[in-house]
Amino acid sequence: MPFDPADSAFLDDPYPTFSALRALGPVHEHPMLGMPVAVSHAACSEVLRGRSLGRIWADAQPAAEFPTFNLLHRNSLLEREGEPHDRLRTLVAGAFNRGHTARLEPAVSALADRLVAELAVQVRHTGSADLMAGVAHVLPVEVIAELLGLPESVRPRLRGWSTAIVAMYEPDPDGRRRARSETASAEFVDALREVIAHRREHPGDDLMSDLVAADLDAERRGGAPVSTDELVGTAALLLMAGHEATVNVIGNGVLALLRHRAQWQRLVADPGLSATAVEELIRFDPPLQLFERTALRDTTVAGHGVPAGTKVAALLGAAAHDPQIFDDPAELDVGRRRNPHLGFGAGVHYCLGAPLARLEVAAVLDALRRRLPGMVLAAPPRRRPDFVMRGLRDLRLAT
Numbered sequence: 125m126p127f128d129p130a131d132s133a134f135l136d137d138p139y140p141t142f143s144a145l146r147a148l149g150p151v152h153e154h155p156m157l158g159m160p161v162a163v164s165h166a167a168c169s170e171v172l173r174g175r176s177l178g179r180i181w182a183d184a185q186p187a188a189e190f191p192t193f194n195l196l197h198r199n200s201l202l203e204r205e206g207e208p209h210d211r212l213r214t215l216v217a218g219a220f221n222r223g224h225t226a227r228l229e230p231a232v233s234a235l236a237d238r239l240v241a242e243l244a245v246q247v248r249h250t251g252s253a254d255l256m257a258g259v260a261h262v263l264p265v266e267v268i269a270e271l272l273g274l275p276e277s278v279r280p281r282l283r284g285w286s287t288a289i290v291a292m293y294e295p296d297p298d299g300r301r302r303a304r305s306e307t308a309s310a311e312f313v314d315a316l317r318e319v320i321a322h323r324r325e326h327p328g329d330d331l332m333s334d335l336v337a338a339d340l341d342a343e344r345r346g347g348a349p350v351s352t353d354e355l356v357g358t359a360a361l362l363l364m365a366g367h368e369a370t371v372n373v374i375g376n377g378v379l380a381l382l383r384h385r386a387q388w389q390r391l392v393a394d395p396g397l398s399a400t401a402v403e404e405l406i407r408f409d410p411p412l413q414l415f416e417r418t419a420l421r422d423t424t425v426a427g428h429g430v431p432a433g434t435k436v437a438a439l440l441g442a443a444a445h446d447p448q449i450f451d452d453p454a455e456l457d458v459g460r461r462r463n464p465h466l467g468f469g470a471g472v473h474y475c476l477g478a479p480l481a482r483l484e485v486a487a488v489l490d491a492l493r494r495r496l497p498g499m500v501l502a503a504p505p506r507r508r509p510d511f512v513m514r515g516l517r518d519l520r521l522a523t
């Protein structure tokens with residue numbers, strides 16, 4: 125077996141295992157995950173870009189226990205291919221192109237600054253503070269709530285809903301996690317239906333209002349309309365995709381900088397490195413480690429046969445440390461010039477929120493650089509026991 129995704133030593137540092145596997149070949153059968161896994165950059169890129177492979181949603185089973193979890197995903201553009209995917213992606217990309225990232229920039233910077241300032245006060249008063257609880261978990265969810273124009277009444281519940289839903293993405297979640305995920309989906313869907321109904325009557329300057337308006341416009345022009353379930357699935361995707369990964373880039377990224385102190389000092393001394401630093405943090409310890417595809421017909425990945433209807437996975441963390449593509453991949457280099465990482469995916473499902481995510485991570489780094497330039501680890505961080513969504517439970521900082 126190539127590796128055990130639940131083994132804590134592996135989760136602590138999966139990269140040596142990935143390197144050893146890559147040295148043996150680009151694709152390996154993984155009996156525990158029940159599919160072959162691609163570990164080289166080229167093979168992962170083939171998995172993500174290959175047109176004979178697709179994201180084919182299979183309802184969580186037994187389907188009667190997951191009506192809303194399945195409804196959310198069945199209607200999400202991330203889980204679809206062909207016409208529905210392209211129609212929904214065009215709608216979301218069009219709404220994003222109406223300047224939402226630029227609209228949010230001042231608010232993101234101000235929020236990052238306020239949260240880090242509060243963290244710095246806590247460090248001064250009590251000796252240490254948790255970056256995850258104080259900043260990483262708070263900023264991305266607030267930004268998505270703002271992006272979608274969600275009312276204050278639902279905002280405090282978003283994080284809990286999202287965390288409960290994405291727990292189902294890990295291999296073999298237990299019964300409690302499965303039940304929580306359905307309950308959270310049902311509550312979230314109810315809240316989104318209300319927001320969508322409200323926005324149809326009272327449009328605002330948020331992305332949800334743009335999605336509703338663009339849909340009406342398409343309908344007027346004779347294009348295929350978007351169902352309310354699809355709008356709900358899209359909004360839910362934006363919360364989950366747009367929030368969980370960003371939380372963990374902030375946590376994993378700051379930990380990497382503190383463990384490679386010279387790189388942190390380099391960034392503190394030269395804010396001009398911010399853009400390359402953000403890309404490097406996403407490469408160095410990606411927050412999303414595994415993406416699956418299903419073969420639409422008999423196909424191959426790096427010469428490895430994938431029969432029609434079976435699955436294959438891309439291990440993004442393994443691709444990110446491939447020495448064929450990256451010079452000294454085990455080194456963190458905040459000024460790395462050539463960095464074609466796959467952290468935001470590739471091909472038709474390439475991340476629609478990448479510009480917003482970059483803005484958020486850069487804003488947090490900038491606030492830390494100004495307010496806590498001398499930060500150090502106050503205690504060894506605790507890791508979440510998850511493999512697909514790679515992140516920390518806490519990251520206590522001191523000065």
Ligand code: HEM
Pocket residue numbers: 172179201202203213216268361362365366367369370373406411412415416466467468469470472473474475476477478480481482
């Ligand atoms: C650093 C943070 C982020 C990372 C690392 C990330 C990564 C990814 C990856 C790897 C995919 C492709 C999945 C696949 O190919 O199966 C993806 C898709 C997507 N992401 Fe992100 N993402 C981040 C932040 C965001 C944000 C902030 C948003 C929105 C506000 C967002 C929205 C989306 C959407 C809508 C898709 C689906 C696109 C499609 O299916 O066509 N992401 N993301």
